[in-house]
Amino acid sequence: MTNPVLVDVHRGAAIESMHRGALAIVDADGAALVALGDIDRPIFPRSAVKVLQALPLVASGAADRLGLGDAELALACASHGGEPRHAETAAAMLAKAGLDLDALECGTHWPYLDSAVRDLVAAGRGPNALNNNCSGKHAGFVCLACALHDGPGLRGWLRGYVEPDHPVMREVTAALQASTGADLATAPRGTDGCSIPTYAIPLRALALAFARVGTGTGLTPDHARAATRLRAAVAAAPYMVAGTGRFDTRVMERLGARVFCKVGAEGVYCAALPGRGLGVAIKVDDGTTRAAEVAMASVIEALVALDATEASFVHTLADVALSNWNGREVGRLGAGPDLRRALDAAA
Amino acid sequence: MTNPVLVDVHRGAAIESMHRGALAIVDADGAALVALGDIDRPIFPRSAVKVLQALPLVASGAADRLGLGDAELALACASHGGEPRHAETAAAMLAKAGLDLDALECGTHWPYLDSAVRDLVAAGRGPNALNNNCSGKHAGFVCLACALHDGPGLRGWLRGYVEPDHPVMREVTAALQASTGADLATAPRGTDGCSIPTYAIPLRALALAFARVGTGTGLTPDHARAATRLRAAVAAAPYMVAGTGRFDTRVMERLGARVFCKVGAEGVYCAALPGRGLGVAIKVDDGTTRAAEVAMASVIEALVALDATEASFVHTLADVALSNWNGREVGRLGAGPDLRRALDAAA
Numbered sequence: 001m002t003n004p005v006l007v008d009v010h011r012g013a014a015i016e017s018m019h020r021g022a023l024a025i026v027d028a029d030g031a032a033l034v035a036l037g038d039i040d041r042p043i044f045p046r047s048a049v050k051v052l053q054a055l056p057l058v059a060s061g062a063a064d065r066l067g068l069g070d071a072e073l074a075l076a077c078a079s080h081g082g083e084p085r086h087a088e089t090a091a092a093m094l095a096k097a098g099l100d101l102d103a104l105e106c107g108t109h110w111p112y113l114d115s116a117v118r119d120l121v122a123a124g125r126g127p128n129a130l131n132n133n134c135s136g137k138h139a140g141f142v143c144l145a146c147a148l149h150d151g152p153g154l155r156g157w158l159r160g161y162v163e164p165d166h167p168v169m170r171e172v173t174a175a176l177q178a179s180t181g182a183d184l185a186t187a188p189r190g191t192d193g194c195s196i197p198t199y200a201i202p203l204r205a206l207a208l209a210f211a212r213v214g215t216g217t218g219l220t221p222d223h224a225r226a227a228t229r230l231r232a233a234v235a236a237a238p239y240m241v242a243g244t245g246r247f248d249t250r251v252m253e254r255l256g257a258r259v260f261c262k263v264g265a266e267g268v269y270c271a272a273l274p275g276r277g278l279g280v281a282i283k284v285d286d287g288t289t290r291a292a293e294v295a296m297a298s299v300i301e302a303l304v305a306l307d308a309t310e311a312s313f314v315h316t317l318a319d320v321a322l323s324n325w326n327g328r329e330v331g332r333l334g335a336g337p338d339l340r341r342a343l344d345a346a347a
Numbered sequence: 348m349t350n351p352v353l354v355d356v357h358r359g360a361a362i363e364s365m366h367r368g369a370l371a372i373v374d375a376d377g378a379a380l381v382a383l384g385d386i387d388r389p390i391f392p393r394s395a396v397k398v399l400q401a402l403p404l405v406a407s408g409a410a411d412r413l414g415l416g417d418a419e420l421a422l423a424c425a426s427h428g429g430e431p432r433h434a435e436t437a438a439a440m441l442a443k444a445g446l447d448l449d450a451l452e453c454g455t456h457w458p459y460l461d462s463a464v465r466d467l468v469a470a471g472r473g474p475n476a477l478n479n480n481c482s483g484k485h486a487g488f489v490c491l492a493c494a495l496h497d498g499p500g501l502r503g504w505l506r507g508y509v510e511p512d513h514p515v516m517r518e519v520t521a522a523l524q525a526s527t528g529a530d531l532a533t534a535p536r537g538t539d540g541c542s543i544p545t546y547a548i549p550l551r552a553l554a555l556a557f558a559r560v561g562t563g564t565g566l567t568p569d570h571a572r573a574a575t576r577l578r579a580a581v582a583a584a585p586y587m588v589a590g591t592g593r594f595d596t597r598v599m600e601r602l603g604a605r606v607f608c609k610v611g612a613e614g615v616y617c618a619a620l621p622g623r624g625l626g627v628a629i630k631v632d633d634g635t636t637r638a639a640e641v642a643m644a645s646v647i648e649a650l651v652a653l654d655a656t657e658a659s660f661v662h663t664l665a666d667v668a669l670s671n672w673n674g675r676e677v678g679r680l681g682a683g684p685d686l687r688r689a690l691d692a693a694a
Contacts (some may be wrong), residue, residue, distance in 0.1 A: 002349050009613070009634060012537025014547050016391050017613050017634035020367070044363050107672025110461070117461075121468040132672060190359025191677040200361050266356070266364050286633035287356060287364035325454025325479060330538040 003037035004338035007291040011331035019291030021284040024207040027277050028217035036342045042200030043283040044190055047079045048264030050137050051230050052209055055175040057140045058226035062147035066096040073233035074240035075136030081243030082111025082131035090130045093139035097146050104129040105162045106138045106194035113244055134194035141168050162195040179209040203281040206270055210279030214272030231260050247293045254313055258304055261296055269296040276303055294318060298335040302343035350384035351685035354638040358678035366638030368631040371554040374624050375564035383689045389547030390630040391537055394426045395611030397484050398577050399556055402522040404487045405573035409494035413443040420580035421587035422483030428590030429458025429478035437477045440486035444493050451476040452509045453485045453541035460591055481541035488515050509542040526556040550628040553617055557626030561619030578607050594640045601660055605651055608643055616643040623650055645682040649690035
């Protein structure tokens with residue numbers, strides 16, 4: 001099955017590029033409001049499911065025991081820009097677990113945010129693992145470990161926590177399986193950018209998991225409470241889940257708890273729309289974030305009740321002006337006809 | 348018509364993403380050796396045609412009159428990384444025309460090369476128009492202007508040279524039309540990142556133009572001499588056409604004059620393979636450079652005579668290992684079955 005075009009890139013008098021993909025919007029009972037393209041093919045959700053992977057951190061009691069606040073819980077769900085506040089918050093989480101950045105197994109990369117790179121350079125410094133966009137998720141795994149291993153020698157016990165069979169990762173994977181309903185023992189497996197496993201899961205199941213996260217329906221009571229707590233944390237500290245200028249931060253700063261959205265690498269986007277009881281999952285076939293963002297903004301525009309100011313803000317993300325190096329508008333990025341029709345029918 | 352998958356992205360046990368597109372490989376008489384996907388739909392070639400846009404710089408006599416050397420002519424065909432040598436060479440071209448960077452209308456952006464950004468910051472500086480990846484092309488336009496306007500007041504006459512109807516741009520567009528055979532008066536037009544017009548042209552015509560550039564067949568004698576000179580300049584100074592770590596530079600440093608290849612924004616790649624008398628043009632539908640590079644490397648691997656060392660080098664570009672932040676190989680990027688079949692049949 002060839003997926004439809006979700007997003008078109010216009011330049012001058014022509015369509016310059018196009019992005020195909022699939023979109024699932026389902027309710028917590030699994031009924032599909034939108035099934036555009038092949039929503040039953042397993043795809044790697046990558047970082048879009050960090051909130052599902054953070055459920056055990058809260059459900060285990062570790063977050064309360066260590067006194068993690070909104071900023072820290074939001075960072076546990078984040079692909080952050082590696083900005084100073086992100087790095088400091090990850091360091092604070094590790095300190096609460098009695099450890100430091102040496103415990104992190106996510107690897108190091110320069111911050112996503114260009115100005116954070118330039119600030120580091122200007123200060124004569126380089127990046128460390130705290131700047132890795134996944135450092136909050138990993139710091140969350142370290143905090144979870146405090147609940148799983150209550151004795152001495154945590155540092156040694158923790159080593160290798162990114163491996164699929166480590167007790168920490170088994171707990172994380174179990175939450176992913178419980179919330180999506182997918183059988184991860186038989187799912188195609190890959191390794192993520194930060195070295196933890198990523199399991200291929202159909203968009204239909206991912207959207208269902210986010211509908212559950214938004215409503216609590218279909219989750220265990222512990223996971224339902226954890227989902228509520230994590231959504232509240234991200235709504236209270238949306239800067240922590242992404243960062244300066246990033247889609248997730250901008251959207252949740254404006255729309256608060258009405259949308260919980262999260263990008264993943266390679267063109268994935270997931271969201272919970274609690275007010276509608278819906279979950280959303282998008283995969284752009286070619287792995288491009290710009291298209292996944294436009295598709296997600298189009299979904300929000302169609303399905304979330306917005307006042308005029310909010311609507312015009314979301315529209316700038318759904319119908320994106322492309323400017324050149326002289327600031328001249330040279331094109332636009334927007335939903336293609338198939339996506340538009342599907343959303344019109346669902347609205 | 349839905350284009351076939353050119354390039355697959357593998358992760359672990361699954362195909363994570365895929366890139367559709369089209370590929371034309373034709374000889375200088377227009378006979379197609381490969382016609383994969385829709386090669387008759389006009390696409391914006393963007394920076395892939397800089398060598399065609401530089402033909403008047405040489406054909407007009409301006410390059411010789413101003414004493415432009417290999418590095419400068421290669422830079423006129425470049426999308427460079429904004430590194431110090433690139434910026435210095437563009438400044439030298441402008442000085443030969445009696446002007447400076449204020450004449451450039453390409454706009455300013457931070458260098459493409461991350462380490463060049465960090466070097467600028469560490470030196471307490473920001474970018475200027477010389478760091479724009481198109482500064483060499485624009486410096487070439489300024490040099491061309493010296494041949495078109497032989498009197499005083501060049502600076503004033505030059506102003507607005509990026510506009511389609513300016514005498515400089517008319518000359519550039521005429522060369523693009525002559526070499527491709529496309530009727531640009533009726534072609535869809537857009538504005539490029541550096542503010543000059545870009546005209547939508549079918550891949551078949553772009554590949555033909557590159558077969559002509561590689562052989563001289565079908566070009567005017569002046570353009571044929573200019574093409575030979577520009578190809579020789581790029582082969583002599585491949586660092587100038589792109590920069591540190593970039594595909595075009597790496598390939599031409601290794602393969603010299605046997606390949607003239609040039610990337611364009613939004614997933615475009617063009618090449619001349621002079622030894623085979625062929626021109627190549629690729630458009631990845633979704634605009635992704637990583638896929639265009641893999642497709643171009645696959646073409647080179649199939650059609651250019653390579654010794655064992657060269658073949659193993661090109662193979663690293665055609666079958667690309669994807670590593671994560673811990674340096675662990677997590678996936679591969681390579682030609683999909685349709686592209687592989689088409690190239691096997693053509694080899």
